[in-house]
Every structure is written in structure tokens, then in C-alpha cells.
Amino acid sequence: MALSFIMSASDARDGEMLVPARPLDCPGAVAPRPLAICIMGPTAAGKTDLAVELVRRLPCDIISVDSAMVYRGMDIGTAKPGPEILAEAPHRLIDILDPSAAYSTARFRMDALAAMAESVGRGRIPLLVGGTMLYFRALQRGLAELPAADPDLRQSLLEEAAAIGWAALHRRLARLDPESACRIHPNDPQRIQRALEVQALTGRPMSELLRAAGGPATLPYRLLKLVLAPADRELLRERIATRFMTMLELGLVEEVARLRARPELTPDLPALRAVGYRQVWSYLDGMLDWDEMRRQGIVASRQLAKRQMTWLRSESGCHWLGTHPDPLATALRLVDQARGGAPSMKLFV
Secondary structure, eight states: OOOOOOOOGGGGGTTEEEEOOOOTTSTTOOOOOOEEEEEEOOTTSOHHHHHHHHHHHSOEEEEEOOTTTTBTTOOTTTTOOOHHHHHHSOEETSSOBOTTSOOOHHHHHHHHHHHHHHHHHTTOEEEEEESOHHHHHHHHHOOOOOOOOOHHHHHHHHHHHHHHOHHHHHHHHHHHOHHHHHHSOTTOHHHHHHHHHHHHHHSSOHHHHHHTTOSOOOOSSEEEEEEOOOSOHHHHHHHHHHHHHHHHHHTHHHHHHHHHTSTTOOTTSTGGGSTTHHHHHHHHTTSSOHHHHHHHHHHHHHHHHHHHHHHHHHOOSEEEGGGSSOHHHHHHHHHHHHHHOOSOEEEEO
């Protein structure tokens, strides 16, 4: 997956403004861009539940923003909605790929924009829901033109990582591209690999290429960005632990065993590096016992949530619902304002 976006932190507020409500029949009024709603948040925050409640009350179409839910056969470990929920509130961009395939950020942006246009064309509101923050950022700001993946180079980096460890490759990245190394966590092998790949293919740091890519892409929507995250950090930690243990009870090990039985699937594939899957795969390989697999799965999930929260805190124009006693009521009020109501509604246009 090409992990690339073109905005710096200082650019993140370009385009943000207060949009006064104005009836469309006013003289000289210009029809606003269509509204799209984003529900963002860390893992285990309850984003899907909130989205389904909005669908029950509003003409919304859910579009998944999740880099793991795109894969078929990966249901329990991704907390994919069950058949009953999907019948009531269909989700676009889930179950669209086999785990053997790669799914790039660029393809997500293309698929999401197509789904959004289809939704608006039917007079409905796109509702983008998930925790893959890079996808949200790429949707808003576009992508830099970076070289395509090089399978041979990627395999070479994987073999090197197996020999010396990803921490050593992260230290190499810090020498070659300090800016990218500061942004990429040492436990994020996919992004370390991509940054080193770009450096090797172009001879230039990926951070430099991203800065040179120019300004933000134009998104033909007004975004109402809602963040669902518990105000109590310890509560989120407990939810994450409970959810991972529930996944094990529901059959996560058996799900990974079915994937592992397919000879074309390996733990180095992007799909199977997902949190939870790689820990269970190591357990099935005999590298971890049950208790250590469970501990590492919970720790990795909490680390993911921490990274997600870091991204969210840098995202401007968001409404944080976790500070309100009734997030659903607050979300409905904000959507009502965005559709035509309040005299000053902060949106991205």
C-alpha cells in the first residue's frame, strides 16, 4: 500500500472556514457542495454502532474507511459487521478483495470517491466510517506521485528485516529520511518498508517528494468530521482488551487457521500484517504460547489506538463526540445544522 499524502501539519488547516447557513433561494446564492459525514476514531470506540444509528434516522450510505475490512474472509479480527447489520445498513468497500491482493491508498481514494458520487446521485449522504486515518487524509488532500511498488525490492527488504529486525531498518530510515522516520512508528513495518523502497527507487527521501507534490486536492464535498473516542483513556484500554478476548472466543484463531491453510497466503502480505492476525499467525506457527499471543494482540491493538489518537489530534475541524453525554444526539444535531441549519457551522469545503 502506497502510504503517501501531500500535506504538512501547517497545511492541514488550509481550506477550513466557517460556512454561514444561507437559503439556496437567496439572490446570488451558490449551491453548496454536497455534504459528506466522516465518523473517525480509534479502534473499539463504537464507530460502527453510531453509524448504524445514523442510518436508521438519516438518508445515509455507509462507506467503510478500513484497510483490513476490504478483505474477504477476515471478519472476526476486523470486527466486520454481521449479516443482520449489513442487511439493514450496507457497507461499501468491505469484502472487495482477496487477502492475497494489495490495496493501495490511491485505490481507496478512487473507490471512495466513486461510492460517494453514487450516493449523492441518489439524493443521499455519504457516511464515511473507520479508523484508517491515512485514508481519511488522502481522501481530503490527495496523493503525491510516488513510484509504484517494486516486488523484488520489497522482498529484499522483507528478507533483511527477517535477518536484522524492523527496528534496525527503522534506524536506517532515520539516517536516510529523518522526517519520515519521526512520523513512522518503529513497529509499523509496512510504512518503514515503503519509505525505504521510495528512497531506494528515487534516491530522494519520501518526505521530500511529498513536500514537492504541491497543494491539496480539491474534494467536491463539504465534510462534517465527527470523532468518536472515549474521554477516559483507561476506558478505551479496557474496551480494547475485552474486544480482543471476545474475538478469540468468537473464533479468531480458527479464522486465521483457515487463511494460513492457503499456500498462497503468507504473514508478510499486507492483509495478514493487520493487528490480531499477525499475533495469532505467530501462535499457530508455535512462536507464541496462548497467553503471550493474547497479551501481544491486546498491546498491538492499544498501540494502534494510540497512533490513531495522535492522527486525530492533528486533524482540524473535528467535532469530538466523546465529551458529550449522548454522542448520537450530538451527531444528529450537528448533521441537522450542516444540512441547513445553524448560522455558523465549521465545515471543510
